[in-house]
Amino acid sequence: MLSEAAVVVFDPADNVATAKTNLATGDDIGLNDVEGESVPLNDPIPFGHKVAIRPIPEGAWVVKYGACIGRATRAIAVGEHVHVHNMVSVRGKVRS
């Protein structure tokens, strides 16, 4: 079970959770891998930032509020920080 004190998940379809407090590398917030093994945080997750709660393949949608908020620019593992370094908007771009 994800810790409700640590993170919030807005929609069952989401593959990211949002930190409700500053979280540190190694924190156990109740994340599990696909085999059900406990996964500590890979990265520090600042207050308000996102952490992957499911594996997100490269190019896949990042889903928050039950809607697509962009694409992963590389594979993102459970427990990793999800932000500008590994995902990108698909809107507001100059079409080449």
Next chain:
Amino acid sequence: MNEASFMGYRRPDGSIGVRNHVLILPSIFCTDHVVSQIAAMVRGTVAVQHDHGCGQLGIDIEQTERTLIGIGKNPNVAAVVVVGLGCEQLSAPYIAAKIAESGKPTAHVVLQEDGGTLQTMAKGCRIAAEFVREASQLKREPASLGALIIGTQCGGSDATSGMAANAALGVVSDRVIEAGGTALLTETSEFVGAEHLLVQRAIDEKVAGQIIKIVDIVEARAEAMGVDWVGSQPSPGNVAGGLTTIEEKSLGAIYKGGSTPVRAVIRYAEPPPTHGLVIMDTSSDDVASPVGMAAGGAQVILFTTGRGTPVGLPICPVLKITGNPRVAQAMAESIDFDASPILKGMPLLESGQRLFQELLQVVNGKLTYAEIFGFQDFSIDRLGPVL
């Protein structure tokens, strides 16, 4: 007094003000300083300062005209003195005549025709003083919440905006609409990535098409600049606060409007044609967007912020809401309502109900921090170049 009513100032056109200002309004930027001098001399007046009114074309000058007239007609304004230079595109007599159609006391002075700068200032002061004497006699009387138009705005967003502040404001938008009032949802660039949800809530195909069209236009306008939105939408502060993409920001932003059907889409500074939830097509500028809503008749702005901001308007209370517990303390002198208890488990509806009570107090006369500290920001969205 029950929850569906408030005490406000009844204007000759039937609209209800939540404040009782005498407005000194420049028809052109050339008179900004004269306007500020008149307002400094005459207690009970507020001054607008802007950089519009000449060298503008087509829909751009029309938008400025609509804004200045709308600000004059706003129910929070008891009377208006328009100050012109004399050679500008938007003349003071014209702006004053359009505002006077609302039936409120309105006058104009013109520097090039009224004896020069100092004499015009003196004339403006005399007129403003009489208007203040009259306005000071007006009393608040009971009014229905159906007369209320709330403007919703977010600025300096972070991840708590979508988690708490915008969600609580959405509850308030729903409550105001349930009571027969109107809520305005603005900032078209912050529909990008969430427009499908607004389209689903459009009352008919016409409104749905208008939503798609205004989003297409804002994207095309940005694309014409030849650059991506990265670095602008979301802003550096948004990104630091955990918002990664415009889609994510937008999905949190549209919570402000609540959950009711979208009944109309209107231009910047246009009065809403119906009660209920209405989209006004504005920029995401934290000042120009609220000014557009005030010009459309909004009596109060509910402004959510995750990073914190002090902005206020000359004629409307701007009720500031944060969902960020650190900002609620660090910028306490700019924050009227703390929605961050939602993050600690307070039910959203409870926070929304408390915010609704705060709104009722503010429309009944409780001052917001932006008013107490005298913030009188003013800006108008531009649609074209100045020639």
